[in-house]
Amino acid sequence: MTSQAKALVFAACIAMFPLCGFGPDSAARVGDDFVVTAAPVYQPLAALRGQERFPRGAQLLLVHQGKSEPLLARFAATADASVSFEGSRVLFAGRKDASDLWQVWELTLVDKSLRQLTSGKEDAIRPLYLPDGRFVYAQRTPAGFQLRAEPLGESEGVEKVHAEVDLTAMQLTHADASAIPVDVLADGRILFESGFPLGSGATPELYLVYSDGSGVESYRCDHGTARWGGKQLTSDDVVFTHGPSLARFTSPLAHEERVAAPHAEYAGAIAETKSGDWLVSAKSASEKNYAIKVWKPGESALQTVLSEPGDQLVEPVLVAPRATPKRHPSGLHPWDYANLLALDARISRDGALKGVPATVRVEAKDATGHPVALGTAPIEADGSYFVKVPGDRPIRFALLDARGSILRQERGWFWARGGEQRICVGCHAGPERASENRVPAVLLRTTTSVDLTGPAVANQTASAGGR
Numbered sequence: 199m200t201s202q203a204k205a206l207v208f209a210a211c212i213a214m215f216p217l218c219g220f221g222p223d224s225a226a227r228v229g230d231d232f233v234v235t236a237a238p239v240y241q242p243l244a245a246l247r248g249q250e251r252f253p254r255g256a257q258l259l260l261v262h263q264g265k266s267e268p269l270l271a272r273f274a275a276t277a278d279a280s281v282s283f284e285g286s287r288v289l290f291a292g293r294k295d296a297s298d299l300w301q302v303w304e305l306t307l308v309d310k311s312l313r314q315l316t317s318g319k320e321d322a323i324r325p326l327y328l329p330d331g332r333f334v335y336a337q338r339t340p341a342g343f344q345l346r347a348e349p350l351g352e353s354e355g356v357e358k359v360h361a362e363v364d365l366t367a368m369q370l371t372h373a374d375a376s377a378i379p380v381d382v383l384a385d386g387r388i389l390f391e392s393g394f395p396l397g398s399g400a401t402p403e404l405y406l407v408y409s410d411g412s413g414v415e416s417y418r419c420d421h422g423t424a425r426w427g428g429k430q431l432t433s434d435d436v437v438f439t440h441g442p443s444l445a446r447f448t449s450p451l452a453h454e455e456r457v458a459a460p461h462a463e464y465a466g467a468i469a470e471t472k473s474g475d476w477l478v479s480a481k482s483a484s485e486k487n488y489a490i491k492v493w494k495p496g497e498s499a500l501q502t503v504l505s506e507p508g509d510q511l512v513e514p515v516l517v518a519p520r521a522t523p524k525r526h527p528s529g530l531h532p533w534d535y536a537n538l539l540a541l542d543a544r545i546s547r548d549g550a551l552k553g554v555p556a557t558v559r560v561e562a563k564d565a566t567g568h569p570v571a572l573g574t575a576p577i578e579a580d581g582s583y584f585v586k587v588p589g590d591r592p593i594r595f596a597l598l599d600a601r602g603s604i605l606r607q608e609r610g611w612f613w614a615r616g617g618e619q620r621i622c623v624g625c626h627a628g629p630e631r632a633s634e635n636r637v638p639a640v641l642l643r644t645t646t647s648v649d650l651t652g653p654a655v656a657n658q659t660a661s662a663g664g665r
Contacts, residue, residue: 342376395610427466536614542581545624582638589616
């Protein structure tokens with residue numbers, strides 16, 4: 199029997215037995231089964247501060263025909279459900295005993311079998327399936343939660359994407375700030391939450407990174423309002439919340455677009471049903487707790503599907519097959535540095551520079567977290583430069599004029615993976631920019647990057663040779 203068939207049999211069996219637990223407080227029904235997290239207290243942005251989102255515990259509920267029961271028993275706490283692409287398994291974060299740390303587990307729906315996938319000495323939360331036989335999750339570190347990818351342990355589903363780089367297990371984020379995964383997009387990139395500016399700010403923002411940790415970037419550059427809880431719809435739009443409202447990123451626009459949804463307080467993490475309706479976690483001004491509601495885009499009201507006076511109901515996830523995202527073919531090389539090429543550092547969404555950039559300075563953080571300069575490289579007349587920087591380490595750039603004064607400086611931090619070769623149009627240029635159809639002047643002068651890795655990294659990479 200196929201995995202999909204088993205899942206259908208499991209769903210059919212549920213209908214034959216009465217379910218205990220919470221019931222709907224209205225006639226609204228959703229045709230799809232879904233899993234939801236129930237918790238007495240829910241603090242949606244606590245993880246970005248390294249704190250507990252469910253300080254009084256949580257429990258995953260399976261909802262079928264408007265009724266719910268615990269997804270599994272004998273756990274002190276469960277949360278963060280993620281359903282596999284074929285719809286037969288569920289990843290979740292769980293604490294089997296009250297004194298345990300959060301760890302990642304996998305439940306097979308048809309027979310309720312369980313596997314523990316992580317067993318570290320730090321919390322592991324918010325797991326999501328990746329299309330290459332791995333899963334991504336947030337692991338607590340001294341620098342906050344960091345994204346990490348691990349193999350599922352099924353040999354038939356784990357492959358090497360690059361012959362020289364082992365992608366089965368690795369840390370994906372390298373900033374001194376928490377990063378929390380929220381979705382895996384259709385193109386294979388991981389959507390995650392962190393503070394803005396990245397590595398130094400506290401305003402929740404949405405970012406993207408490939409499944410090998412390369413190519414980190416903001417989803418959009420119109421920063422300012424806090425946004426979190428992003429999920430991709432079948433239209434490829436990404437819907438997220440500001441709290442009192444919903445908004446979306448859509449392909450034609452370089453800025454967010456407001457969603458004309460009913461006024462409510464939204465917890466984020468929207469689930470789109472087969473019929474195109476949205477399952478949302480929301481509460482009105484008169485309601486104390488989040489409830490699961492259904493909204494048909496274009497209508498003026500939310501209908502309650504499931505509510506419970508003593509619990510916050512959040513993060514609905516459909517139990518159904520879904521499209522498998524594209525697998526990202528990694529282009530990393532086995533180096534501990536990265537090459538970065540800027541085509542025109544003068545281009546920026548922040549407007550024209552008040553001077554002519556002469557050099558670019560690369561900064562990193564020392565052992566105490568303070569910024570340290572790694573050196574400077576010349577900027578060509580057309581704004582191009584080519585530098586080698588340390589991999590897997592927070593870095594940022596500053597543009598200097600001929601006198602060494604700062605013309606523009608990054609407020610936050612980012613990283614380049616070891617072995618990454620990356621090209622950008624300009625400094626914070628935005629996705630709508632396209633480069634000029636010409637060879638950058640820096641490459642006409644030299645194809646060797648300026649080594650700004652710092653003394654320690656430079657000594658380590660001398661034997662590998664710069665490229």
